[in-house]
Amino acid sequence: MKTVVKGLNRPSFKEYLNGTADAVSSALTEQFPAHWNIPAVLRESMNYSLTAGGKRLRPLLVIAAAEAFGGSREAALPVACAVEMVHTYSLIHDDLPAMDDDDYRRGKLTNHKVYGEAVAILAGDALLTHAFYSVVQAGRRHGVSSDALLSIVEELSEMSGARGMVGGQVADMSGEQGLTGIEELEYIHLHKTADLIIFSLLAGGRIGGADKNQLEALRQFGRDLGLAFQIQDDILDLIGDESKMGKKTQSDVEQEKVTYPFFIGMEASQQQVEKLTASAKKALIEGGIPDSSRLLEIADYLMKRDH
Amino acid sequence: MKTVVKGLNRPSFKEYLNGTADAVSSALTEQFPAHWNIPAVLRESMNYSLTAGGKRLRPLLVIAAAEAFGGSREAALPVACAVEMVHTYSLIHDDLPAMDDDDYRRGKLTNHKVYGEAVAILAGDALLTHAFYSVVQAGRRHGVSSDALLSIVEELSEMSGARGMVGGQVADMSGEQGLTGIEELEYIHLHKTADLIIFSLLAGGRIGGADKNQLEALRQFGRDLGLAFQIQDDILDLIGDESKMGKKTQSDVEQEKVTYPFFIGMEASQQQVEKLTASAKKALIEGGIPDSSRLLEIADYLMKRDH
Numbered sequence: 001m002k003t004v005v006k007g008l009n010r011p012s013f014k015e016y017l018n019g020t021a022d023a024v025s026s027a028l029t030e031q032f033p034a035h036w037n038i039p040a041v042l043r044e045s046m047n048y049s050l051t052a053g054g055k056r057l058r059p060l061l062v063i064a065a066a067e068a069f070g071g072s073r074e075a076a077l078p079v080a081c082a083v084e085m086v087h088t089y090s091l092i093h094d095d096l097p098a099m100d101d102d103d104y105r106r107g108k109l110t111n112h113k114v115y116g117e118a119v120a121i122l123a124g125d126a127l128l129t130h131a132f133y134s135v136v137q138a139g140r141r142h143g144v145s146s147d148a149l150l151s152i153v154e155e156l157s158e159m160s161g162a163r164g165m166v167g168g169q170v171a172d173m174s175g176e177q178g179l180t181g182i183e184e185l186e187y188i189h190l191h192k193t194a195d196l197i198i199f200s201l202l203a204g205g206r207i208g209g210a211d212k213n214q215l216e217a218l219r220q221f222g223r224d225l226g227l228a229f230q231i232q233d234d235i236l237d238l239i240g241d242e243s244k245m246g247k248k249t250q251s252d253v254e255q256e257k258v259t260y261p262f263f264i265g266m267e268a269s270q271q272q273v274e275k276l277t278a279s280a281k282k283a284l285i286e287g288g289i290p291d292s293s294r295l296l297e298i299a300d301y302l303m304k305r306d307h
Numbered sequence: 308m309k310t311v312v313k314g315l316n317r318p319s320f321k322e323y324l325n326g327t328a329d330a331v332s333s334a335l336t337e338q339f340p341a342h343w344n345i346p347a348v349l350r351e352s353m354n355y356s357l358t359a360g361g362k363r364l365r366p367l368l369v370i371a372a373a374e375a376f377g378g379s380r381e382a383a384l385p386v387a388c389a390v391e392m393v394h395t396y397s398l399i400h401d402d403l404p405a406m407d408d409d410d411y412r413r414g415k416l417t418n419h420k421v422y423g424e425a426v427a428i429l430a431g432d433a434l435l436t437h438a439f440y441s442v443v444q445a446g447r448r449h450g451v452s453s454d455a456l457l458s459i460v461e462e463l464s465e466m467s468g469a470r471g472m473v474g475g476q477v478a479d480m481s482g483e484q485g486l487t488g489i490e491e492l493e494y495i496h497l498h499k500t501a502d503l504i505i506f507s508l509l510a511g512g513r514i515g516g517a518d519k520n521q522l523e524a525l526r527q528f529g530r531d532l533g534l535a536f537q538i539q540d541d542i543l544d545l546i547g548d549e550s551k552m553g554k555k556t557q558s559d560v561e562q563e564k565v566t567y568p569f570f571i572g573m574e575a576s577q578q579q580v581e582k583l584t585a586s587a588k589k590a591l592i593e594g595g596i597p598d599s600s601r602l603l604e605i606a607d608y609l610m611k612r613d614h
Contacts, residue, residue: 032469036470037470037474037494038469038470039474039478041477041481042477089432093432098423098425116405118403118405118406122400122476122477125400125431126468126469126474128432129435129464129468129473130468130469131464132439132463133464133465133468136457136461136464139457146453146454146456146457149453150443150446150456150457153439153443153460154439157438157439157443158440161432161433161440162353162436163343163345166429166432167344167349167433169429170348170426173426174346187344
């Protein structure tokens with residue numbers, strides 16, 4: 001009989017990362033079963049962007065946060081898929097000619113370049129709509145409580161809507177015509193990027209049964225992590241390797257977007273990423289979370305990423 | 308003391324219609340409270356389309372269905388607003404240059420003509436997103452059960468998403484390149500139009516506490532009513548009065564859209580509207596619903612409308 005020493009068979013962080021991403025990618029392919037009567041071009045267009053890869057960061061956070069409280073991966077997966085669908089829809093709409101007008105995303109043609117603008121808009125709409133269906137399935141199939149589900153629906157709406165991600169996107173577009181200061185840039189980063197990261201952590205916590213104080217710790221962790229993530233994104237857009245990024249770098253400069261490095265310089269921006277990551281980890285460590293080890297590893301991993 | 312004889316003080320249908328529309332319009336203006344931090348242009352753009360009027364048919368159906376089972380108007384209002392926000396977002400996106408490219412809607416400039424395409428896309432996204440938040444408020448504020456709310460979230464997603472309204476819209480666009488037959492047109496009508504009407508009735512029924520058989524009756528009523536409504540729309544687009552419609556007529560002909568009158572002629576289309584309305588009413592009358600009088604009046608009213 002094999003003796004299992006606690007921690008000995010624990011997968012490495014890389015194994016954990018890949019295992020989670022694979023589970024999410026696989027679950028995403030099952031979102032629209034073949035027997036559902038959906039126009040073929042719409043189904044293709046949605047799946048095209050859902051299977052385009054990406055880091056699957058937000059789903060990873062849902063799962064890691066649920067597991068930090070002893071929640072199961074199975075119960076977290078429908079909500080992990082929901083947040084990835086919201087993220088994916090936002091990218092499809094962001095790439096449209098009326099918005100950032102991008103031809104490539106993750107090394108592939110953007111959705112509207114393949115399926116046309118009308119289908120791309122509608123595919124985005126349908127993915128956003130389906131996210132809320134997927135949340136409810138965490139209850140139908142895996143027994144997540146109705147109270148947790150309704151809070152998750154409420155927070156997904158709040159953090160991806162007018163007060164959240166969409167609000168950040170509108171502010172970002174207006175910012176192209178001249179930002180008034182770094183406070184406005186923080187508003188954009190907080191809502192356009194951090195809000196969906198905060199949502200992922202709260203949703204995972206709710207699935208795992210986190211209490212009010214623990215949810216607050218997850219919120220602070222997500223806020224600092226999300227801001228660090230976006231500043232890092234701005235840095236990588238300036239100095240990153242196009243082949244690793246899967247898209248053109250220097251796009252912020254071309255589009256005259258105002259970024260963190262623009263305001264405070266490259267070195268101070270890098271210091272800010274480190275400072276925010278440290279502050280995120282501190283909030284988590286002091287938050288009384290049963291096992292925050294994976295979440296802490298994720299914070300370190302994001303700080304060191306090159307794409 | 309005033310003696311109230313049952314039915315004597317019952318408002319006329321017109322009073323009921325106007326009272327409901329006013330309650331909905333008023334509740335819609337309260338969806339995004341002033342203290343919520345939302346970029347001004349996004350708030351304006353959303354409110355521009357939310358306050359553009361319209362028949363408020365779908366909210367009316369939510370409320371009338373809830374009241375048919377003794378449910379309260381207050382409890383139904385957040386869900387009534389949700390379905391109107393979904394309807395409104397779909398109109399904003401339908402009007403975009405990449406879709407129907409319409410300049411006017413309900414006698415006013417379309418959203419993108421006033422705020423630009425990017426903001427119009429995002430305002431639509433935010434309205435769709437907020438609809439799910441509003442559904443949850445029926446529980447937070449008016450005690451609608453969690454079970455009912457989760458089913459409402461699930462059905463709103465299903466009936467407005469890839470299998471529902473968005474699917475119908477994609478099929479409609481493809482249909483412009485040549486429909487194969489009247490079955491395909493029925494698919495479009497069923498999903499693009501009837502699904503959200505069916506949703507409204509089911510949601511109202513759930514709020515009022517309808518049982519499984521009663522929900523089935525509401526579903527059949529909604530299906531036939533929705534199809535009749537869309538055929539009537541096609542007829543009015545051909546022969547309606549532009550000043551009453553608030554938009555250009557003959558737009559289907561201009562866009563070479565295939566409609567019911569195109570397939571079976573005007574007279575047979577009008578007969579079909581009457582037939583479907585009769586069949587809708589029959590399903591309702593036989594459905595064991597405590598008080599279906601308002602829903603029946605709505606069916607007759609829709610058949611006779613001129614805009």
